[in-house]
Structure formats: structure tokens, C-alpha cells
Amino acid sequence: MKASTERADVRLLVWRGVVIFISLVMIARLWQLQMVEGETYRIRADRNRFRQVDIPAPRGVIYDRNGEILARNRPSFSVAVVPADLPKTRAGEPDADAERAVLDRLLALLAQEPPPLRPSPTPTASPTPAAGIAGRMQPTAAITTALQIQERQPWVMPRADIEKAIREGRLGGAYRPIEIARHINEATAFLVAQDAVNLPGVILQLNPIRDYPSGSLTSHLIGYMGHIPENAVAEYRAKGYAANEQVGLTGLEATYEHELRGKRGRQTIEVNVNGRRIGRCMHHTHARPARVGHGHKGRKWQLSYSRQSSLTIWS
Numbered sequence: 613m614k615a616s617t618e619r620a621d622v623r624l625l626v627w628r629g630v631v632i633f634i635s636l637v638m639i640a641r642l643w644q645l646q647m648v649e650g651e652t653y654r655i656r657a658d659r660n661r662f663r664q665v666d667i668p669a670p671r672g673v674i675y676d677r678n679g680e681i682l683a684r685n686r687p688s689f690s691v692a693v694v695p696a697d698l699p700k701t702r703a704g705e706p707d708a709d710a711e712r713a714v715l716d717r718l719l720a721l722l723a724q725e726p727p728p729l730r731p732s733p734t735p736t737a738s739p740t741p742a743a744g745i746a747g748r749m750q751p752t753a754a755i756t757t758a759l760q761i762q763e764r765q766p767w768v769m770p771r772a773d774i775e776k777a778i779r780e781g782r783l784g785g786a787y788r789p790i791e792i793a794r795h796i797n798e799a800t801a802f803l804v805a806q807d808a809v810n811l812p813g814v815i816l817q818l819n820p821i822r823d824y825p826s827g828s829l830t831s832h833l834i835g836y837m838g839h840i841p842e843n844a845v846a847e848y849r850a851k852g853y854a855a856n857e858q859v860g861l862t863g864l865e866a867t868y869e870h871e872l873r874g875k876r877g878r879q880t881i882e883v884n885v886n887g888r889r890i891g892r893c894m895h896h897t898h899a900r901p902a903r904v905g906h907g908h909k910g911r912k913w914q915l916s917y918s919r920q921s922s923l924t925i926w927s
Contacts, residue, residue: 669874685820689801692789698813835863
């Protein structure tokens with residue numbers, strides 16, 4: 613009886629030693645994670661949790677001498693894909709099947725006929741520019757529909773090009789959005805927003821685009837905007853432009869590009885595991901029009917024109 617009691621005591625001591633040893637190992641590992649490597653893991657977590665997002669800058673508005681708007685900005689919806697936020701396997705590798713399912717669902721939404729939306733009321737007068745000329749600016753009637761420039765049509769990147777852009781995006785700049793559709797109408801944008809839970813890695817963007825209320829009447833004078841030409845990319849990059857920015861290519865849009873161009877802003881946002889914005893903005897640098905001189909915002913230009921194409925610029 614005494615021998616069996618001694619063996620039980622020995623086993624109990626052994627188990628106590630094992631428990632104490634394991635506890636010491638876990639405490640040491642916890643101390644290492646919290647005190648030694650804590651800062652490293654915190655930085656890694658912040659890199660996944662916080663995201664820097666560019667804010668498009670509003671471009672300057674062009675008025676005629678009567679205060680009628682000739683070139684302005686209006687909102688436009690676009691859809692982009694962030695390669696880093698697309699579905700992944702447990703090992704952290706891209707999930708090809710889930711990724712194809714996301715693209716199939718997204719392209720189906722972009723291709724279907726959107727439901728009609730109730731039109732917004734049409735404004736009866738154009739806003740006046742700066743207060744210094746407000747006294748001589750009067751509301752004007754809308755330009756006839758015969759002179760209106762055709763509405764921008766929705767554009768969707770082909771499936772093969774989307775997959776190629778995603779592969780290239782993963783090699784460098786995996787968190788940079790890749791625009792795959794632009795100028796989509798509001799109804800389609802709402803469909804994409806409603807189905808966001810099934811579209812990880814897909815974001816809906818609201819960007820300012822150029823609008824010309826005077827239509828073809830002044831198109832040869834105002835000009836138009838477009839993406840930076842390939843042979844001028846290096847020149848524009850040296851001036852601080854991004855590769856995907858649009859610039860004035862002809863007319864006044866090109867001549868007064870420096871004055872009309874705004875300065876992009878940037879904000880740091882918090883995102884969840886699917887790349888969706890959550891919480892508040894941590895840091896915000898507002899986008900603003902280009903600064904002309906010291907302490908003054910971008911100019912608004914007034915254009916006086918006639919049917920013989922003679923013009924005068926007021927600033």
C-alpha cells in the first residue's frame with residue numbers, strides 16, 4: 613500500500629512539473645509577442661487595417677461674361693477592383709475560383725438593364741461665379757437640346773483585360789484600385805452597392821467629370837479632356853500628375869491647364885477584412901483647386917465669345 617502511494621505521489625509531482633513547465637513556456641511566449649515583437653505585429657496590423665485613398669480634385673469652372681457656365685464638374689460613378697482585397701485561401705494565396713465568381717457576378721450586374729430612377733428636378737438658373745462679378749451676372753436659360761453633347765456612354769473593361777490588370781496589380785501596388793468600369797448610371801451603381809457583401813475587393817467610386825452645358829456651340833473653343841498621351845507621360849509625371857489623371861488636350865482646357873487643374877487630396881481610412889471602409893477617417897488632406905498666387909484659390913474663368921469665334925478672357 614505504501615509503495616503504491618509513493619508511486620502516485622511521484623506521478624503527481626511529474627504532472628505538476630509538466631504543467632508548470634508548459635505554463636512558463638506560454639508565459640515566456642506571450643511576453644515575447646507582447647513586449648519584444650509587439651510593435652512589429654502592430655505595424656503589420658495597421659498596414660492591413662488602414663488605407664490611404666486619393667481624393668480627386670475639383671477642376672476650375674469656366675463662365676462666360678454673363679455668368680453662364682460653359683464648363684463645370686458633375687459626379688460620375690465608376691467601379692474599381694483592389695487586387696489585395698479579392699478572395700484568398702486560408703494560406704493567403706489568391707482563390708482563383710472565388711475570384712472568378714466575383715468577376716462573373718460583377719460583370720452580370722454591369723451588363724443587366726438597370727431599373728428606371730425618378731429624374732431629379734432640372735435647375736432653372738445657373739449659379740453665378742465669384743462675388744466680385746455677381747452684380748452683373750444674371751440667371752440664364754438652358755441651352756437648347758439640339759446643341760447638347762451626347763451623354764457619356766458606360767464603359768466596361770473586357771474580362772480578359774480585367775484579369776490581366778489584376779495579375780499585374782499584384783506584382784506592384786496590390787492595394788491600388790484598378791478602374792474596370794466608368795460612367796455607369798446611378799441605377800447600376802445602386803445595384804453594385806446593394807450587392808457589396810458578395811463582391812469582396814470591388815469598390816464603387818464617385819469621381820468628378822467634365823460637363824459642357826453649352827454643347828457643340830463652344831466645343832471648338834473650350835476643347836476637351838482626356839488621359840495623358842503616352843508620349844507625354846514623363847513630362848506630366850515631372851509636374852506631379854498621376855498616370856491615370858485626365859488633362860486638357862485642346863482648346864481652353866489645354867491652354868489653361870495649370871490654372872484649372874486642382875490639387876489632389878488624401879485621406880487615411882480604416883477598412884475591414886473585405887476592404888470596405890469602416891469607422892472614421894484617421895487623417896484627411898482636402899482636395900482643392902490649384903492655388904494662384906499666395907493665399908488664393910484657383911481662378912474661375914469668364915469667357916466672352918461671339919459666333920465669329922472672337923473671345924476675351926477675364927480672370
